[in-house]
Amino acid sequence: MAVREIVRQHLGLLAVGICLGLLGSAASLAQPLLIGELITAVSGHRSLVWPLVAIMALFCADAGLSASHAYMIGRAGENIVFGMRAALTSRILRSDMASFSRLDHGDVFTRVVTDTSVARISLTQSVAQIATSVFTVAGGLAVMAWLDWPLLLLTVGCLGAASAVSLLLARQVRRAAVQNRADTSAFGSGVQRIMGALSTVKASRAEQRETEAVGAAADTARRSGIRVSAVAAMLTPAINVGTQISLAAVVGWGVARVATGALPIADLTAFVMYLFYLVAPLALLFLSIGQFQQGRAAMDRVDELAAIEQEEPQAPRPAPTRPGPAVSFECVSFGHRGEEGEPALDDVSFEVPERGLTAIVGPSGAGKTTTFQLIERFYRPQEGTIRICGADTRDMPLDQIRSLVGYVEQHNALLRGTIRDNLTYANPAADDTAVARAVGLADLAEVVAALPDGLHTRLGERGAGLSGGQQQRLAIARTLLQDPRVVLLDEATAHLDSDAEAHLLDTITSIAEDRAVVAIAHRMSTVMAADHIVVLDSGRVRASGTHAELMAADVLYRRLVTQQLSQVPLEAAS
Numbered sequence: 001m002a003v004r005e006i007v008r009q010h011l012g013l014l015a016v017g018i019c020l021g022l023l024g025s026a027a028s029l030a031q032p033l034l035i036g037e038l039i040t041a042v043s044g045h046r047s048l049v050w051p052l053v054a055i056m057a058l059f060c061a062d063a064g065l066s067a068s069h070a071y072m073i074g075r076a077g078e079n080i081v082f083g084m085r086a087a088l089t090s091r092i093l094r095s096d097m098a099s100f101s102r103l104d105h106g107d108v109f110t111r112v113v114t115d116t117s118v119a120r121i122s123l124t125q126s127v128a129q130i131a132t133s134v135f136t137v138a139g140g141l142a143v144m145a146w147l148d149w150p151l152l153l154l155t156v157g158c159l160g161a162a163s164a165v166s167l168l169l170a171r172q173v174r175r176a177a178v179q180n181r182a183d184t185s186a187f188g189s190g191v192q193r194i195m196g197a198l199s200t201v202k203a204s205r206a207e208q209r210e211t212e213a214v215g216a217a218a219d220t221a222r223r224s225g226i227r228v229s230a231v232a233a234m235l236t237p238a239i240n241v242g243t244q245i246s247l248a249a250v251v252g253w254g255v256a257r258v259a260t261g262a263l264p265i266a267d268l269t270a271f272v273m274y275l276f277y278l279v280a281p282l283a284l285l286f287l288s289i290g291q292f293q294q295g296r297a298a299m300d301r302v303d304e305l306a307a308i309e310q311e312e313p314q315a316p317r318p319a320p321t322r323p324g325p326a327v328s329f330e331c332v333s334f335g336h337r338g339e340e341g342e343p344a345l346d347d348v349s350f351e352v353p354e355r356g357l358t359a360i361v362g363p364s365g366a367g368k369t370t371t372f373q374l375i376e377r378f379y380r381p382q383e384g385t386i387r388i389c390g391a392d393t394r395d396m397p398l399d400q401i402r403s404l405v406g407y408v409e410q411h412n413a414l415l416r417g418t419i420r421d422n423l424t425y426a427n428p429a430a431d432d433t434a435v436a437r438a439v440g441l442a443d444l445a446e447v448v449a450a451l452p453d454g455l456h457t458r459l460g461e462r463g464a465g466l467s468g469g470q471q472q473r474l475a476i477a478r479t480l481l482q483d484p485r486v487v488l489l490d491e492a493t494a495h496l497d498s499d500a501e502a503h504l505l506d507t508i509t510s511i512a513e514d515r516a517v518v519a520i521a522h523r524m525s526t527v528m529a530a531d532h533i534v535v536l537d538s539g540r541v542r543a544s545g546t547h548a549e550l551m552a553a554d555v556l557y558r559r560l561v562t563q564q565l566s567q568v569p570l571e572a573a574s
């Protein structure tokens with residue numbers, strides 16, 4: 001949803017706020033007129049009661065209207081920023097994986113958090129300020145014309161020149177602000193990057209280098225920020241100089257006309273007061289135009305992110321499933337860079353039985369992870385058909401695919417929060433019995449019992465607080481709570497001792513008893529335990545069968561196994 005549509009939803013509140021501001025300006029505008037009346041009453045020896053009562057009433061109305069205006073505008077602003085953030089979050093969560101993976105995540109963060117704030121100021125405070133300032137200035141000029149139009153012409157001449165300069169400056173502000181938004185975002189990306197790889201930075205002794213690199217980005221943002229301030233700072237003085245020149249000219253010529261009797265002193269007093277009243281709204285007008293221009297740069301960035309390609313539209317209803325293979329690939333081809341690039345999978349066909357463990361093995365870059373990504377429908381194949389439980393994934397809503405398939409990733413599978421939060425992430429309604437069963441199946445009961453707060457123990461970023469093997473078993477338990485028909489398991493490559501390895505294998509084989517488990521197998525023990533093995537090489541299915549069949553028939557498989565037995569990680573053999 002574009003920023004414009006979100007603003008449209010809150011236009012009512014914004015309009016009420018602006019109207020209150022305009023009424024407040026009208027109340028301010030009437031004040032010099034009443035003060036003129038007061039002067040006339042004093043010089044004419046008339047009663048001062050009504051002029052004083054009217055002035056006090058106007059002061060109070062002005063204060064009340066200004067406060068309500070500020071509240072309404074602030075409220076509309078918060079509603080708009082909420083709308084933008086909610087829309088962006090939803091667009092990101094439903095974005096097409098290929099499009100999302102091309103984005104700089106630090107920049108995405110800056111757009112969602114900072115640019116929305118900057119856009120809010122521009123869309124509410126600046127717009128309201130521009131409206132009330134234009135009204136006040138126009139109203140002031142109208143009253144001044146009524147008081148004495150020759151003096152008004154003089155004023156407009158002086159102020160017009162200053163306004164033209166200010167408008168030129170406001171355009172410069174926009175240009176400088178666009179650059180500053182980009183520089184701030186680059187700095188945000190740098191911070192995000194080092195936070196995500198702090199241990200690598202430390203292990204590589206790159207602290208000083210990174211301090212300098214991220215510091216340089218911060219300095220670039222500082223410089224462009226100073227440029228914005230420098231140009232914006234010239235806006236108010238430009239208008240002030242214009243008003244001061246007008247004031248000197250008006251007072252000089254006005255006094256001369258009072259002396260000749262062409263202009264009453266009360267009118268000149270009121271005229272000069274209006275001129276003073278115009279200074280602040282005029283300065284605010286150009287300041288707000290400058291601020292609005294800064295916000296437009298942020299709005300463009302919000303709109304750009306909101307336009308991120310979304311996952312394909314959902315099929316209206318679940319496709320019927322039937323007994324048979326849990327997953328089948330029929331002549332599937334797919335390239336991460338589209339049809340022109342090198343295909344990651346080329347004419348791939350294989351089947352995964354309804355129950356049991358299927359291992360996918362192959363050298364690094366063979367296309368194992370891509371196979372999982374296609375089953376989860378993170379990407380769409382360019383050719384061929386993928387079926388899950390007999391249904392063509394093209395006809396299935398994404399929700400149906402992702403509830404039938406559970407995905408246990410090798411890395412980054414856990415989130416900050418308690419162990420229970422992590423367990424129930426895919427099925428928040430799971431009760432304690434189901435949680436305990438999943439914990440038992442994943443062989444985690446002892447681990448959880450040994451923790452100080454059991455299931456309520458809090459984990460750090462990406463599951464910090466548990467070992468690699470425990471993290472993966474927790475991810476398996478989470479998938480089991482989702483009760484999928486197919487479990488995709490990207491087996492952890494980190495070294496596990498033989499006990500932990502045996503635990504993990506027991507877990508995998510026991511869950512494969514009543515569902516299909518497809519494992520990207522890095523360990524020989526998993527490959528040997530598999531009921532069915534698919535060998536991938538350079539994006540093609542090279543062979544498939546049982547361990548014994550493949551040992552007899554496939555030279556690559558034999559080499560992979562031999563190298564694994566001599567302790568070389570399976571995927572490194574090519």
Ligand SMILES: Nc1ncnc2c1ncn2[C@@H]1O[C@H](COP(=O)(O)OP(=O)(O)OP(=O)(O)O)[C@@H](O)[C@H]1O
Pocket residue numbers: 101336337343344362363364365366367368369370371571
């Ligand atoms: N996001 C991506 N953009 C472009 N190319 C990609 C992307 N992801 C993977 N590839 C390419 O697709 C091919 C298959 O990659 P994939 O990750 O599926 O291999 P893999 O067998 O899982 O490798 P590994 O065992 O090393 O993880 C590789 O040539 C890889 O360079």
